[in-house]
Amino acid sequence: MSERAGVVATAALLLCCAAVFPVSVGAEGGKTPTEELQIFKAWLDRVRPGYGCDEGPARFRNETVEAVYADRRFYYVLTRARGIRPPFPNAVSLVAQVEESGDVRPLNPSSPEGYRPGLKNVRKAEEARRTAAAVLILAMGDPGERRWTIRPDQITARKSRKGWVCTYYHGNEIYPSQVTFDREGVLTAIACNPPPVP
Secondary structure (H helix, E strand, O other): OHHHHHHHHHHHHHHHHHHHOOOOOOHHHOOOHHHHHHHHHHHHHHHOOOOEOOEEEEEOOOHHHHHHOOOOOOEEEEOOOOOOOOOOOOEOOEEEEEOOOOOEEEOOOOOHHHHOOOOOOOOOHHHHHHHHHHHHHHHHOOOOOOOOOOOHHHOEEEEEOOEEEEEEEOOOOOOEEEEEEEOOOOEEEEEOOOOOOO
16 A cells, blocks of 8 residues: 555656646647757748848747747748848748747738637737737748838727627828727738838
8 A cells, every 4th residue: 555655646746846846848749949940940941941031040039929829830931121122132031930840830911710729719909909919020021120110009990790800000090000809809910011112
């Protein structure tokens, strides 16, 4: 009987240690950020051979995005808009996620499905503004927000019977970008509309 109690006590101690000192793992218990970045780089070399960019490949680090998407990691390359042809061939800008399987899934700003995983359904205006800001920052593809700084308090959130419409104005009302949520607070559409680079 005492031997069995000892085994139970040892198992309980191990479970406590595991809870206090969790193993560092990647997204969804998979790969580490370093491994994911290497997968992203290899994928870019395969699907965009000879690509050029101003930033990246790198992890998409942005405070607003990380606060909203606490359980997801994103990676990116960015070619800055200049109003002229980029100084390198095969210029590319994109944001992607590396899945546990090792597949790379680029985000498509015209398709909200890729942005939904990890998002909580919005219920209040504050949640709608914060989530819309994170979605727009990802859709614009620039974690440093060098051209447009998108803060939740700069977004208007209007609620109707159909859901929420969140709008960010790029300098004036001529260039609105919008993120919409349905009545249940689920992301339904993304429309990026920044002014053209002169």
